[in-house]
Amino acid sequence: MSSRFGLRRPRLLRAATAGLIALGLTGALSGPASAATQVYAENFSAGLGAFLSTGSVSASSGAARLSGSLLTDASLTSAPIALTGYSGVSVSYTRAASGLDLGEAFTVAYSVDGGAFTTLESSRTASGAVSFPLPSSVDGRTVRLRFSLDAGGALETLTVDDVLVRAEGGGPTDPPGGTLPPVTDVTAPGPYPVTIDTTAGPGDDGWLVYPANAGQNGVQGVGWPPVGRDEPHRLSRPVGGTGT
Numbered sequence: 001m002s003s004r005f006g007l008r009r010p011r012l013l014r015a016a017t018a019g020l021i022a023l024g025l026t027g028a029l030s031g032p033a034s035a036a037t038q039v040y041a042e043n044f045s046a047g048l049g050a051f052l053s054t055g056s057v058s059a060s061s062g063a064a065r066l067s068g069s070l071l072t073d074a075s076l077t078s079a080p081i082a083l084t085g086y087s088g089v090s091v092s093y094t095r096a097a098s099g100l101d102l103g104e105a106f107t108v109a110y111s112v113d114g115g116a117f118t119t120l121e122s123s124r125t126a127s128g129a130v131s132f133p134l135p136s137s138v139d140g141r142t143v144r145l146r147f148s149l150d151a152g153g154a155l156e157t158l159t160v161d162d163v164l165v166r167a168e169g170g171g172p173t174d175p176p177g178g179t180l181p182p183v184t185d186v187t188a189p190g191p192y193p194v195t196i197d198t199t200a201g202p203g204d205d206g207w208l209v210y211p212a213n214a215g216q217n218g219v220q221g222v223g224w225p226p227v228g229r230d231e232p233h234r235l236s237r238p239v240g241g242t243g244t
Contacts, residue, residue: 036088036090036167036168037168037170038166039081039086039089039166040078040081040163040164040165041162041163042078042163043162044062044063044161045062047059048064048076050078050079051076051077051078051079052076052077053074053075053076053077054072054073054074054075055072055074055075055149056068056072056074057075057076062161063159063160063161064076064147064159064161065158065159066106066147066148066158066159066160067149067155067156068104068149068153068154068155068156068157069151069152070152073148073149073150074148074149074158075146075148075149076146076147076148076160077145077146077147078145078146078163079144080142080144081142081144081145082142083139083140083142083143083165083167085170086139086140086167086169086170087136087139087167087168087170088139088168088169088170089134089139089143089167090131090132090134090165090166090167090168091110091120091132091134091145091164091165092129092130092131092132092163092166093129093130093160093161093164094129094130094160094161094162095126095127095130095147095158095161096127096158097123097125097126097127097157097158098155098156098157099151099153099155099156099157100125100151101124101152101156104124104150104152105124105150105151106122106123106124106126106147106149106150106151107119107121107146107147107150108120108145108148109145109146109148110134110138110143110146111146112137112141113141113142114142114144117146120132129162139170143165145163145165193211194209196208196209
């Protein structure tokens with residue numbers, strides 16, 4: 001028996017070692033999760049922030065608290081959150097319901113472009129952190145978040161904190177870089193075709209020179225300030241542009 005186990009033990013050790021190596025290789029080959037971009041965040045440390053409230057809602061100790069009432073249900077609704085250029089959007093927050101009776105509940109919902117609210121969750125006892133992916137139909141739109149409490153007693157509460165909106169892809173892009181060259185001669189051709197208005201200003205006697213393709217291909221300048229007809233030498237530098 002001992003010799004049999006003596007032969008079997010090295011095999012078991014080799015098999016276990018091979019299994020650990022295989023697991024290690026699998027972990028090494030798995031790429032890291034993509035970093036999400038934070039689009040919006042509110043931790044209520046300075047009040048309700050951009051959230052609007054109805055009913056009994058307060059902010060203290062770095063959290064928002066909704067309390068029950070027989071008169072008006074408490075709710076907390078965010079200002080519109082722009083998702084222009086974003087995709088793969090998710091919403092996360094922490095919440096803690098306390099003292100709710102049977103038949104009472106809190107609800108968390110979102111609205112797209114001012115439309116009807118869609119429920120993310122509704123519960124009587126939930127607490128802790130939670131995260132929900134939003135459908136692709138919200139990509140590039142605006143959303144509002146709403147936390148509401150349907151409860152009748154002032155001691156029945158919902159506490160909300162650490163509201164985050166993240167996106168896995170996209171986001172606003174910076175305008176093209178670069179600077180415009182210095183202007184030393186207003187009669188020489190510049191980097192862009194220009195439009196010249198010689199009747200600018202309240203007296204119709206000013207000069208206004210600006211890129212003809214302003215607003216296109218990253219050209220954001222609006223030209224030079226109006227100057228008198230007899231003072232073209234003052235057109236020394238452009239206003240605006242992609243890098244004034």
